[in-house]
Amino acid sequence: MAKTSICIATISDKASRQMAHGLWRAGQVVAVPTETVYGLAGDATQDAAIRRIYEAKGRPSHNPLICHVASREMASDYAALSPLAEKLIAAFWPGPLTLVLPVKEGKLAAAVTAGLPTVALRCPAYAPFRDLIADYGAPLAAPSANMSGHLSPTCADDVSKSLGDRISLILDDGHTELGIESTIIGVTDDMITLLRPGSIGADAITTACGRAPMDRLDGTITAPGQLKSHYAPRALLRLNAATAKIKEIHIGFGSITGNMTLSADGDLVEAARNLFAVLRAADASGCPTIAVAPIPKVGVGLAINDRLERAAAPRGELDGPTGASNMT
Numbered sequence: 001m002a003k004t005s006i007c008i009a010t011i012s013d014k015a016s017r018q019m020a021h022g023l024w025r026a027g028q029v030v031a032v033p034t035e036t037v038y039g040l041a042g043d044a045t046q047d048a049a050i051r052r053i054y055e056a057k058g059r060p061s062h063n064p065l066i067c068h069v070a071s072r073e074m075a076s077d078y079a080a081l082s083p084l085a086e087k088l089i090a091a092f093w094p095g096p097l098t099l100v101l102p103v104k105e106g107k108l109a110a111a112v113t114a115g116l117p118t119v120a121l122r123c124p125a126y127a128p129f130r131d132l133i134a135d136y137g138a139p140l141a142a143p144s145a146n147m148s149g150h151l152s153p154t155c156a157d158d159v160s161k162s163l164g165d166r167i168s169l170i171l172d173d174g175h176t177e178l179g180i181e182s183t184i185i186g187v188t189d190d191m192i193t194l195l196r197p198g199s200i201g202a203d204a205i206t207t208a209c210g211r212a213p214m215d216r217l218d219g220t221i222t223a224p225g226q227l228k229s230h231y232a233p234r235a236l237l238r239l240n241a242a243t244a245k246i247k248e249i250h251i252g253f254g255s256i257t258g259n260m261t262l263s264a265d266g267d268l269v270e271a272a273r274n275l276f277a278v279l280r281a282a283d284a285s286g287c288p289t290i291a292v293a294p295i296p297k298v299g300v301g302l303a304i305n306d307r308l309e310r311a312a313a314p315r316g317e318l319d320g321p322t323g324a325s326n327m328t
């Protein structure tokens, strides 16, 4: 699996796009930008490609992957779209909304869904990646392009530092626009469930489909990515900190300036975009604890708090960086 050199190529370059297509056809993986975070993409119909994604990330094979499609039509080849799903697709695709839908048997590599009867599908808003999928003609499985349990990457350099010795190509397009992973909604015939908050909020979803998403029942884990400790830096985190204590580095927001800030203007969209880069920078300071200013629990602030709470959760659960099972 180990590679000696990695190529970081601009995504708009024709030769690099052809190289990506060739690698996907050969069952290899390529890191790509999306509007949320960078993903590690492989052909979702090839068992070898899916095995490589799990291997490169050190991801437990029972944690299913999101498949990226170019259109509603491509989605309908792989999953059953209920009228409720159609409404959500019409309102939010292309965009940062992942739908967990009943999978059509036998079309995707079995490991993509980790044995579940459902598949997570998303049609990215970021056009260069969406066009790549359309030209390729098959869905691409792509989890975030980081070692399992670590912070999601928002630029090519993050990917390179996390997975650089395990992959051969990163398509680069600078910093991602949104900076936080997609909203995930479970959809059945008559019910929707919020599985992961993101930039698209529950209110917009309710307006679009006339139904409010249920919160995932406490303690019900339908996929291991929902485990508490999932987005962890090395340092410990202390949340809702108006001031820092000794030996802490302080991440500010709005009027709380801190040593660095998510958004000096108190802008939640800017804070989401900066979240993982600022957590990385705070971690690199070497301080044993990162104190984070309170972030309002409204709009995308709910998703920011979700990621911060997971990063602050006790370590040692399956996906955590101190769990011996999958970290190297």
Ligand code: TXA
Pocket (backbone or CB within 6 Å): 034, 036, 037, 038, 039, 040, 063, 064, 065, 066, 096, 098, 100, 113, 116, 118, 119, 120, 122, 142, 143, 144, 145, 180, 181, 182, 184, 195, 222, 223, 224, 225, 226
């Ligand atoms: O924005 C995003 O969603 C990014 C970009 C690359 O598209 N991808 C991403 O993938 O965040 P990943 O693998 O890091 O997170 C996918 C989450 C995991 O928590 C996984 O457990 C959950 O989706 N998931 C995948 N398939 C599922 C399913 N069938 N049922 C429930 N959860 C599922």
Ligand code: MG
Pocket (backbone or CB within 6 Å): 143, 144, 152
């Ligand atoms: Mg991830």
